[in-house]
Amino acid sequence: MFRDSGHLIRPALVFLAGLGMFLVIRAAVVPKHFGQYGHYRPGALDLVRQRPIAYAGQDTCVMCHDDVGKTRAAGKHAHVACEGCHGPLAKHADDPAALTPKLPDVATLCVRCHEKDAAKPKNFPQVVSAEHSGGALCNSCHQPHSPQL
Amino acid sequence: MDIDRRDLFKIGGKLLVLASIGATLEQLTGSEPPSDAYKMADHWWGMIIDIDKCIGCGNCVRACSNENSVPDGYFRTWVERYQIEESGQPHVDSPDGAMHGFPLPTRADLKSFFVPKLCNHCADSPCVQVCPVGATFVSPDGVVLVDETYCLGCRYCVQACPYGCRYLHPEKNTVDKCTLCYHRITKGLTTACCENCPTQARQLVDFKNPKDPVHAFLRENKVEVLKPYMATRAKVYYKDLDGAVR
Numbered sequence: 497m498f499r500d501s502g503h504l505i506r507p508a509l510v511f512l513a514g515l516g517m518f519l520v521i522r523a524a525v526v527p528k529h530f531g532q533y534g535h536y537r538p539g540a541l542d543l544v545r546q547r548p549i550a551y552a553g554q555d556t557c558v559m560c561h562d563d564v565g566k567t568r569a570a571g572k573h574a575h576v577a578c579e580g581c582h583g584p585l586a587k588h589a590d591d592p593a594a595l596t597p598k599l600p601d602v603a604t605l606c607v608r609c610h611e612k613d614a615a616k617p618k619n620f621p622q623v624v625s626a627e628h629s630g631g632a633l634c635n636s637c638h639q640p641h642s643p644q645l
Numbered sequence: 646m647d648i649d650r651r652d653l654f655k656i657g658g659k660l661l662v663l664a665s666i667g668a669t670l671e672q673l674t675g676s677e678p679p680s681d682a683y684k685m686a687d688h689w690w691g692m693i694i695d696i697d698k699c700i701g702c703g704n705c706v707r708a709c710s711n712e713n714s715v716p717d718g719y720f721r722t723w724v725e726r727y728q729i730e731e732s733g734q735p736h737v738d739s740p741d742g743a744m745h746g747f748p749l750p751t752r753a754d755l756k757s758f759f760v761p762k763l764c765n766h767c768a769d770s771p772c773v774q775v776c777p778v779g780a781t782f783v784s785p786d787g788v789v790l791v792d793e794t795y796c797l798g799c800r801y802c803v804q805a806c807p808y809g810c811r812y813l814h815p816e817k818n819t820v821d822k823c824t825l826c827y828h829r830i831t832k833g834l835t836t837a838c839c840e841n842c843p844t845q846a847r848q849l850v851d852f853k854n855p856k857d858p859v860h861a862f863l864r865e866n867k868v869e870v871l872k873p874y875m876a877t878r879a880k881v882y883y884k885d886l887d888g889a890v891r
Contacts, residue, residue, distance in 0.1 A: 517661060527795075533685075536782035540792030541685075547828035550712045551837050573843075580704050580841040584711045608746040609702045609843060615726050615750065615757035616700045620844070 551579050552589035560592075564641055571642030572621075581605055581640070606634040683831045688786040689852040690825055691880030692839070693862050694761055696887075698846035701726060701759040703743040705838035705847065709763075710744065712826060712837035719812045720744075721823040722763035722838050727889060728755040735889045760890050761847055763838070764789060764810040764823035765871060765879035772802035772811060781820065787852075787880060788827050793819040807875045825849070852880075 498504075527537045557578040558565030568574060579585055587595040612622040623629075629637075638644075701724050709715060709722045723742035728750065729735045736755070740748065743759075750757060766789050773781050773789065780795035781802055796819035803811045803820060814821040826836035834840070835849045842848075850859035862868070862884070869886040870879040883890075 517657070520661060530779070533785050534782055535779040537779070537792055537795060540780075540782075540790065540795070541784055541827075543792070543794065544790050544824055544827045545831050547713070547824075549829060549832070549834070551708060551829075551834075551840050553834050553840055575845055576843040577841050580708070580843055584708070584837075604745075608704075609700055611746075611749070613701065613747060613750055613757075614753050614755070615728070615747070615759050617697050617844075620700055 549586045550584035552584075552586040554578065556589045557585070568641045571639075571644065573641065573643055602633050602635050602640075606638075606640075685785040687853060688830075689880075690787050690830060691766060691850050691852055691859070691882065692763070692825075692836075692847055693850050693859055693868075693882045693884070694847045695884045696758055696760060696846075697885055698844040699724065699759040699761055700844055700846075701743060701747050702843060703746045704841045704843060705761060706742050706744045708837040708841035709823075712829075713824070715821075716815055719815075719821070721810075721821070722761065725760045725762060726750075726757065727760060727887065728752065728757040729887070729889050730755060733889060756887075758887065760883070760886075761838075762808065762810070762871075763881065764806075764825070765808055765877065765881040766823075766825055767877035767879045769876065769878045771805040771807065771875070771877060775801040775805040777801065784827070788825045788830075789822070790824055790827060791820050791822060793817060793821075796820050807872050807877065808879075 527539065529538045530536070532538045554577050561578070564578075568576070581600045582597050583600070585595065585597055588597055607625045610622055610625075612624045616622055634640075703724060705722055706720065706724060709720075713721060715721055718741075720742040723739050724747075725737050725739045726743075726747055727735050727737055738747070747759075766783075766787060768783065768787065770783055770789050773783055776782075777799065778795055778797055780792045780797070781789065782792070783789050793814075798813060798818045798820065800813055800820070803813065811820050811822045813819070826834070826838075829836060830849065839847050839849045848858070850862075851857050852859060859882075863882065866884045868882045868884050870882060871886075872879075872891065
């Protein structure tokens with residue numbers, strides 16, 4: 497052994513203790529599986545996926561309401577989703593008694609799509625509602641599920 | 646405060662014990678990675694938007710708001726109405742994000758169209774690059790997400806996003822954004838906005854699915870992403886996008 501080798505051993509011990517402390521603290525503060533897919537916590541993916549669903553989706557609606565589904569599929573609104581007008585109804589799909597859908601307000605619903613606006617595609621059916629109906633509700637002439645006169 | 650070496654070591658020792666207890670607890674209670682039913686490696690999500698089909702009804706905005714409990718006055722998706730003069734000067738409006746549609750246009754002599762906007766789910770996302778804590782990331786299936794348990798609310802990402810798609814949630818005080826309805830698409834559903842779009846102006850697409858209509862869409866149409874010069878590798882493709890749109 498060198499003379500005065502204690503001068504080397506003691507700093508080495510301090511260094512090792514520091515390293516050990518670093519490793520322990522690192523293990524404590526870095527989340528489990530961090531870095532598995534990238535520089536983030538993979539558990540976050542599950543967290544985002546746990547959100548409840550509000551819109552049940554087309555296929556679910558027509559499972560029960562196949563009569564309306566067929567009427568609609570034959571008309572101009574074939575590609576308009578049920579919940580697009582009737583609102584989010586996943587709760588109703590889970591348990592029909594839990595949530596009763598409300599009838600949409602025709603006075604505001606139809607014109608959102610069909611009020612004339614130069615920004616809309618030229619081939620999309622549009623009217624100036626005030627001139628077109630004279631205040632009458634759209635569904636007094638048109639069937640919303642198959643909108644033919 | 647006087648502190649000698651012995652005390653220092655005692656404090657250090659106590660800290661070590663506490664830290665190791667913490668580490669053990671984290672190992673025991675830490676969350677697991679996602680389950681295997683849905684294979685992330687098999688998907689690469691994006692969206693295609695056909696400007697010529699958008700009627701500015703705002704169904705997507707309302708659907709997103711309902712599906713994701715978006716706070717009032719904030720938007721994960723919104724629709725802009727562009728009205729462009731012959732000189733190229735654009736006038737853009739988006740009242741309440743088009744939540745209730747649009748009022749009648751004031752002038753009829755302008756070139757006008759609607760542009761739905763949302764997070765572009767960039768593959769090289771500036772928001773991800775600036776996050777100091779790894780709280781925002783691109784998932785293995787190509788969706789830019791926020792880990793709200795790790796977000797500090799520093800807003801670096803809000804500033805970094807070239808598309809203005811992020812906001813600080815007023816109650817959670819963490820950053821919130823479009824998740825491409827990750828909770829829906831991982832269960833085989835489409836996003837709330839695409840589900841409720843009456844004209845199919847917007848469609849969720851999976852680039853890794855060889856049968857997905859996106860491949861024909863990209864091959865047959867003139868498409869563009871927003872701000873291509875930002876080199877973010879955005880994955881929301883617009884058909885017939887006008888040069889005035891930013």
